[in-house]
Every structure is written in structure tokens, then in C-alpha cells.
Amino acid sequence: MRSSRCYSLDIKDYSASCSNKFQLDDVVESQQFDTDILNGIFEVAYEMEKIEKNSQGSNMLKGYLMATLFYEPSTRTRLSFESAMKRLGGEVLTTENAREFSSAAKGETLEDTIRTVEGYSDIIVLRHFESGAARRAASTASIPVINAGDGPGQHPTQALLDVYTIKREIGRLDGISLGLVGDLANGRTVRSLAYLIAKYQKVKIYFVAPDVVKMKDDIKDYLTSMGIEWEETSDLLEVASRCDVIYQTRIQKERFGERIDLYEAARGKYIIDKKVLEVLPKHAVIMHPLPRLDEITVDVDDDPRAAYFRQAKNGLYIRMALLKLLLLGW
Amino acid sequence: MRSSRCYSLDIKDYSASCSNKFQLDDVVESQQFDTDILNGIFEVAYEMEKIEKNSQGSNMLKGYLMATLFYEPSTRTRLSFESAMKRLGGEVLTTENAREFSSAAKGETLEDTIRTVEGYSDIIVLRHFESGAARRAASTASIPVINAGDGPGQHPTQALLDVYTIKREIGRLDGISLGLVGDLANGRTVRSLAYLIAKYQKVKIYFVAPDVVKMKDDIKDYLTSMGIEWEETSDLLEVASRCDVIYQTRIQKERFGERIDLYEAARGKYIIDKKVLEVLPKHAVIMHPLPRLDEITVDVDDDPRAAYFRQAKNGLYIRMALLKLLLLGW
Amino acid sequence: MRSSRCYSLDIKDYSASCSNKFQLDDVVESQQFDTDILNGIFEVAYEMEKIEKNSQGSNMLKGYLMATLFYEPSTRTRLSFESAMKRLGGEVLTTENAREFSSAAKGETLEDTIRTVEGYSDIIVLRHFESGAARRAASTASIPVINAGDGPGQHPTQALLDVYTIKREIGRLDGISLGLVGDLANGRTVRSLAYLIAKYQKVKIYFVAPDVVKMKDDIKDYLTSMGIEWEETSDLLEVASRCDVIYQTRIQKERFGERIDLYEAARGKYIIDKKVLEVLPKHAVIMHPLPRLDEITVDVDDDPRAAYFRQAKNGLYIRMALLKLLLLGW
Numbered sequence: 005m006r007s008s009r010c011y012s013l014d015i016k017d018y019s020a021s022c023s024n025k026f027q028l029d030d031v032v033e034s035q036q037f038d039t040d041i042l043n044g045i046f047e048v049a050y051e052m053e054k055i056e057k058n059s060q061g062s063n064m065l066k067g068y069l070m071a072t073l074f075y076e077p078s079t080r081t082r083l084s085f086e087s088a089m090k091r092l093g094g095e096v097l098t099t100e101n102a103r104e105f106s107s108a109a110k111g112e113t114l115e116d117t118i119r120t121v122e123g124y125s126d127i128i129v130l131r132h133f134e135s136g137a138a139r140r141a142a143s144t145a146s147i148p149v150i151n152a153g154d155g156p157g158q159h160p161t162q163a164l165l166d167v168y169t170i171k172r173e174i175g176r177l178d179g180i181s182l183g184l185v186g187d188l189a190n191g192r193t194v195r196s197l198a199y200l201i202a203k204y205q206k207v208k209i210y211f212v213a214p215d216v217v218k219m220k221d222d223i224k225d226y227l228t229s230m231g232i233e234w235e236e237t238s239d240l241l242e243v244a245s246r247c248d249v250i251y252q253t254r255i256q257k258e259r260f261g262e263r264i265d266l267y268e269a270a271r272g273k274y275i276i277d278k279k280v281l282e283v284l285p286k287h288a289v290i291m292h293p294l295p296r297l298d299e300i301t302v303d304v305d306d307d308p309r310a311a312y313f314r315q316a317k318n319g320l321y322i323r324m325a326l327l328k329l330l331l332l333g334w
Numbered sequence: 335m336r337s338s339r340c341y342s343l344d345i346k347d348y349s350a351s352c353s354n355k356f357q358l359d360d361v362v363e364s365q366q367f368d369t370d371i372l373n374g375i376f377e378v379a380y381e382m383e384k385i386e387k388n389s390q391g392s393n394m395l396k397g398y399l400m401a402t403l404f405y406e407p408s409t410r411t412r413l414s415f416e417s418a419m420k421r422l423g424g425e426v427l428t429t430e431n432a433r434e435f436s437s438a439a440k441g442e443t444l445e446d447t448i449r450t451v452e453g454y455s456d457i458i459v460l461r462h463f464e465s466g467a468a469r470r471a472a473s474t475a476s477i478p479v480i481n482a483g484d485g486p487g488q489h490p491t492q493a494l495l496d497v498y499t500i501k502r503e504i505g506r507l508d509g510i511s512l513g514l515v516g517d518l519a520n521g522r523t524v525r526s527l528a529y530l531i532a533k534y535q536k537v538k539i540y541f542v543a544p545d546v547v548k549m550k551d552d553i554k555d556y557l558t559s560m561g562i563e564w565e566e567t568s569d570l571l572e573v574a575s576r577c578d579v580i581y582q583t584r585i586q587k588e589r590f591g592e593r594i595d596l597y598e599a600a601r602g603k604y605i606i607d608k609k610v611l612e613v614l615p616k617h618a619v620i621m622h623p624l625p626r627l628d629e630i631t632v633d634v635d636d637d638p639r640a641a642y643f644r645q646a647k648n649g650l651y652i653r654m655a656l657l658k659l660l661l662l663g664w
Numbered sequence: 665m666r667s668s669r670c671y672s673l674d675i676k677d678y679s680a681s682c683s684n685k686f687q688l689d690d691v692v693e694s695q696q697f698d699t700d701i702l703n704g705i706f707e708v709a710y711e712m713e714k715i716e717k718n719s720q721g722s723n724m725l726k727g728y729l730m731a732t733l734f735y736e737p738s739t740r741t742r743l744s745f746e747s748a749m750k751r752l753g754g755e756v757l758t759t760e761n762a763r764e765f766s767s768a769a770k771g772e773t774l775e776d777t778i779r780t781v782e783g784y785s786d787i788i789v790l791r792h793f794e795s796g797a798a799r800r801a802a803s804t805a806s807i808p809v810i811n812a813g814d815g816p817g818q819h820p821t822q823a824l825l826d827v828y829t830i831k832r833e834i835g836r837l838d839g840i841s842l843g844l845v846g847d848l849a850n851g852r853t854v855r856s857l858a859y860l861i862a863k864y865q866k867v868k869i870y871f872v873a874p875d876v877v878k879m880k881d882d883i884k885d886y887l888t889s890m891g892i893e894w895e896e897t898s899d900l901l902e903v904a905s906r907c908d909v910i911y912q913t914r915i916q917k918e919r920f921g922e923r924i925d926l927y928e929a930a931r932g933k934y935i936i937d938k939k940v941l942e943v944l945p946k947h948a949v950i951m952h953p954l955p956r957l958d959e960i961t962v963d964v965d966d967d968p969r970a971a972y973f974r975q976a977k978n979g980l981y982i983r984m985a986l987l988k989l990l991l992l993g994w
Contacts, residue, residue: 397721399721399747399750399751401743425750427743427746427747427750428758429739429742429743429760430760432739440914440955440957441955441957442954442955442956442957445962446954446955446956447955449973449976450740450954450973450976451743453973453976453977453980454743454744454747454980455743455747
């Protein structure tokens, strides 16, 4: 179980990345993006930022209908997608707990559900509890599908917004120093981020994690094969003083089962607090995929280098960009 | 309990069908439609099909607000109604589990809820767990009410979309040969379909059902009284070779209680598969109200005669038509 | 527990009411309104009534996005707010059970949730199970927050619609005679209503409640300090014959725990029925915050003095007014 989770970012697929950067049919997994596509998406996201800030929305997607088909709840992700669609003038059909309530409970396959829902909408945003569900949905549907997280598998829009945030906050992606902190074994986001950032030049990555949740070998081997420098360390302050980006993550209690003692030990080990801010370079930023517990203390929030709420907001711009690209093209 | 369910399509009411075909105040039950009204609705549904396909929606219902008041979840039906409203430019207020969450839990009557909700909206789509709830709601409300299924009672928009699908697929309703297969005792849809199709000329109906879920006498007697030929048989292939429409249904496990053995026997008895396709006439179609389990094998899906996903889509057009008719008139 | 509930309308705060009637940043509690602000809001609500009745909605709030963040379900309140927003051309992001489904389940603070959601929307309507939650949200958010009920605390839009209904039905607020009936100990609405109506001149209040749920001393003392006449009595008919407004409330079963006997005794004691109508002045009205059980018999509903469904509808106008005022200003 554990192993299927941590290997869920299937890094062997990356060679199959889309060669035509101007054709985006679905958003299923991080592996489908090369740097050309990434940069293209980021340009559109930046336009979206201007659209959202300078006016009361847009009518770009007027008449389009998005179905948010969520087989497990994720209020944050759902609201972000729905806000993105509505900010562009589009409309939304929502189902927040498709698993419990829909025909799925009567034994209907995902494929049948997709073939019905595609008749009611123009694009499907799917959140599912099974790895691979988004890929199955995308190959069934005649309309675009966006993966909003499929179990232990992929959550590509989170990966995109993370990389976009680094670009927006630091101004570049090449040559970045990145400290990944916290639950590196189970964290889907840090694994995806490491995977995507490796596509850029002269990146340096530091892993700072309690022993029980260290980064797995597959990502390390992949980074090495890509010529990316990486280092494992337990000295958070040292890392903080050298990095452009500190990416903190929540230790996921649910992965520890009954070993609450191990969880508590891991949880308290690497905290971002005022002491970290003291050594962090002025231009650097702190990121976090949220929700946060106490792995970043609240007295850090007011520091201009605390980028995590801006990061959440970037999720809106990335999703606006993807909806625009999938429905209207580049 | 069982008997109240199977007699829930009260066939004695049909003489009370609406005499003025141009006045549609509510959609409560199949009995309210005569062939003139049916044909009128189907014409509007066909227009809706063109509206939905040729453009990015319509503004026909701009400014109108539909409340989907669902006391039991039915994601498919709800999304279909909400898509219909939004495709016509209208807006939606949604509550997916009114039973658990609303004032109903505090003991409020349906009538009081309706009188509150009618103040917030222009039309109410009601799904309820009690037979007769839609009729009570319609007589309380000063705005139109559409029955989206009331327990073991009625689901008239499903009945309408089924008949519309036959018309669209085969081109006519008079002279049709129809094979009803599967759970004919409990299936609300097949009972309503038999009831409505009997209004047309020279119809022939074949019943193909496991013994435990045979069609009840009330519908048989009604068909006889309407001069409709019907036949009970166990030879699915023979029926398939003679029919214009095979209407397959799911054996409803929940009706078998602890007799899983009976359920399994009934479930496997009549399957639509490649063998059925071989004998099915070229012009004929296979319908199913969905969700399906394995009573139609997936290798049938690609056959052009597999009409069930088109049928689901027709639900959208029928609901668009009803919303238009109830809010704007003919 | 009980005491924290009944003192939750913190009457000592009233002196801090907003002095600048033209600045409304958030709607958090009844205490923030003085009579100037109340009258200003009521004028806008009356305009909203005309907008809603004379046309198919408005585009006043086109491009604005409201997030309904409900940590406990309240379908009636939610639909009222969402209808208000949509009647003015605005759009809505909905989450009906944020408590169970959102990041809150993972331990995220309300403040962090607010900082995320404010990135996706222009105004937040918050329903929460904890007293004080709305105030915390409002001080965190950079966008307006409306309290749609925070546990045993405040429900200011209900208080506003109650006072507005008296004004609309009777034509004035000064000199009003008001009978408060039913659960006066636990009823958030009657406590807020007593508090707000005390701001007007020459008001007389009668309390009619079973002994176990009598009005608490804090409100009585406050009324006395404001120079408001009040009287406690058990003669409902006598009160009904003298009042402009009878405000009936539901005895809240959930407050009686296992003492069902006490609940049943309290519940049956003061019923509004035909006998009450016989003595009620012609110009007077009966109000109720809904949902109702049998504390008003249904044969009262058709009497023109039964104002409770009009009262519910006024909730729509008040909420339209508040959304307009918070997003566009006076």
C-alpha cells in the first residue's frame, strides 16, 4: 500500500511527454508537460492574473459548462476550479461526493458515468480515490478532462501551481535552490515538484525530512539521471540560509496508523518559525501546499516572504489558464 | 410494501389527462400527458437539441432561478436538470440532501418548505422519497413544480425521455414493437413506458423477465383495455429479432433483501450481448435507463444500435423543453 | 453550556455601535447596527423588493462571486443568500458541509481557510458552529464577511429581517406592541429581536413562555435600562388582543435532552390557532422564524395576518440589500 503510494508518480513515463506544445486535450499527469508547455501555460496564467485583478471577471468562457465530478471531497480544490470557471464567465455543475451518492453506489463504472456526464457539460474536472482514474476518464470522454487528484496518483494542477509560484516569486526557474521539507515520502506535491523542477537548468534540491518520511530513491535516482544536484540533510537552518525556496509540507498523520508516537516525533522536528526567517535570504520565499497545521508558525504569516497564500491564489490563475486552453485553445 | 410500489403508477387516473394541451402548469405524473401534449413537448425537445448543438447555449431563461430540492440524492437526474437550466441561460439553487440537512430534520412539513423555497426561486425541481410528494408540492406552490422522482411513485421526465428516444431513434411511435427486459415488477421506468406507449397505435409489447420480477397484472390489464397486443416470453433472442426497441433494465438488488441467490439467478438470466446484436434488426435500438451493471455487456457499446447514452442525453433535451414550457409557455 | 448560549447576545457591546452609518464592512452581529443604519438598510431592502418583483433580476452584482462557507448545514439560510446573490446577477461558490469535508477535518484553522477562500471570491457568507467565528473571520479577511449564524452566537441577518418585517407589515417601529411567545430562553431570534427593537421609541414587549424557557434576566435588564416597558404573562389571548405583532417560536426539543416530558409540556402550552386569530386586531400580524412544527396550526396560514412566509421572503430582500451595500456601498 505504502509503496504503491510513493511510486505513484511514475517517473518512467516522462519520455512520453507531449511533443506538440500547442495541443492540450486533457490534463492528466505531470509527465505530460515539457518546459515549452509549462512556459506556455505560465504565460496564460499570468494573463489570467491580470484579467482577475483588473476587472470584474471575463466572459471568455460564457456558455461553457464545467462538471466538477468529485468522488472524494476536496473543498479547497473544488472551490478553486469553480472560481476559475466563473471568473471567466463559465458555468458549473457540481457534485461533491459522487462516490457516496451517485450511481457509483449502484455499481456503475466510472466510464459509464463519464459518458453520461459528458452529455451534460463541456469539460469535466475529476477528483477520484483511485490512481489512474483520470487517465481512464480522459480516454473515455469526448470532452476535455482535468485531473483534480486521483487518489495516491497525480494532482497535476497542484504541481503546475507550485512551479508557477516559484517562477512568479523568484522570477526564474533555472538555477533555483529549493529546500523540500517535511513529509517527503508520502507527499504527492513534493514528489511532483521535484519531478517538474528537474526539467530546468542548474537546479539544486535539499531534502530535509524526519527519517521515517524521507524522500524515496525513485525520485533521487531520477534527479541524478537528469543531472540535478541534490542533498539530504537534517540542518534546516543551514538549508534555509542557502535556498531561494523553502517548500514546507504537513506530516500526514493518517499515514502513521497507530504509531502516534512516531507521528508526533516527526511532526515537531522541522518547524518554520521566526528563527528560520532570520537566516532566510531576503529574496527567498516559503511555500506550503496547505492545509497547514503548526509546521509553519502563524507569526511567520505576516512576513513578505511567506508565499503560501499567494501560492493558493496562483492555483486560481493556473486553473483559469487550463480551462481557457482546453476549451478555447492557445 | 411491495404491492404499493408496483401499483404506484395509478393507471385509473389516465382519464383525467389534461384536456388543454397548451397549458402546462406542473409536471407531476405520466398520466397528465395525452399524445397531443407528448407530441408538443417532443417538438420543443427537438428544437432544444438544435439549440444545444449549434451554439454555446441560449439566454432564453436568463433571469430565471430553478431550485433543485432533492430529498434523496440522484446525481444523474440532478445534473441533467441543472445542465438543462444552465444551457438555457438560467440559474440554479441546489440542495442535494434536503432530507438530512434541511429543516425537515426538525420536523418541518414539505408544504412549509415549499412555501419558503418558492420565495427564492421561479421553479422547483423536487426529488422526494415519498410517493405523492410532488403532487402535494405542486398544489402548495404558486410556481411550477417538476417531479424528478417521488419514491416508488412517479418519475415522469424519465418516461418522457424514453418515449422521445424511441421517436428520435426509430422515427415513429405508432406501430412500434417493444421488448421490455429485466426487472419488470419493480422497474418504475418500464411501467411508465408501457403506460405511455399504449397511447399510440398498433403497438406490440414483449415482456422478457425472470419469474420473480415479472410484469404485474395491472399494466397487462391496462394494455389489454387499450387494445395493445402484449406477450410474455422467455426467449430473448426471438424477441430481439422481431423488435424495433429492446429496453433493458437493471435487476434491482435492493428489492431482494437477503435472497441474494434469487437476485443472482435473476440478474444473469437475460443479458444483452453480441449474440443479441447478431439477431437484432439493423434499424432497431437498445435502450437502458442507466445505471447499468452487466445486463448489457460493454462490447455492445460501440454498436450504433446501442442508444442508451443518446437516451441519457435526450433527458437533457426533454428537461430543457419542460423548463422552457413551464416558464415561458408554448 | 446553557448559560453561554443564553448570554451569547452580548448586550454590553451595544455602545460600540458603528457611528458612521455609511460604512458597512462586514455584518457580524446585531450590536453593530444603530437605528440610522437599520433604516438605511431597510430602504435598500425595499428597493430590492421592487427590483425582484418588477423584473427578471438585476445585473447589479454581475462579475461578483460570493462564497457560502457553511460549517453546519442550514439549507433555508443558504438558499436565501444564494438566491439574493443570483437575483442581483452575481455568482456563487457553495460548500454546504465545510466542517466534515474541508481541510478543517485535517486541523486547518478557520483563519487559514478564510485566507484561502478570500482568494477565490469577493464576499464570504459564513455559517459556523462556534460563537465568535464570524468575528474572527471578519478580522482575518480582506473582503467582506457576513455572519449567517455562528453557533449559539449571532444570526444578524435574521434579526434584520425580523425588524424589517415589522416595519413592512405594520408600517412603523416606534410605538409597537410586541408579544414574544415560546422558547424565549434559547431562542436566538427573539433575543436579538428584543435587543434591536429596544432602539425604537415607546415599544412595549410581552413575554409569553413556559416556565422552563422563560426570557433571561440579561435581556429584561437591558430593556429596563433602555426605558422599554416589558411584562411577563401567561395569558396568550390577552396579549394577542393588545399586540401589533405576535412573534411565535418553536420549542427547541434538542435543548431538553432526555426530559421529553418537559419538552412535551412546554411545546403544547402556547399555540397560535383560530382562537388567537379571533382576538388578534385586524391590523396585527403573526410572525415566526421557521421552521414551524405545530406551534402555529396550519389553519392559520390562510389568514392575511399570517406573515411568516412573507417574513421568510423578506430575508431575501435584506440579504440582497446587504450584498449590495457590502459590495457596492450605499
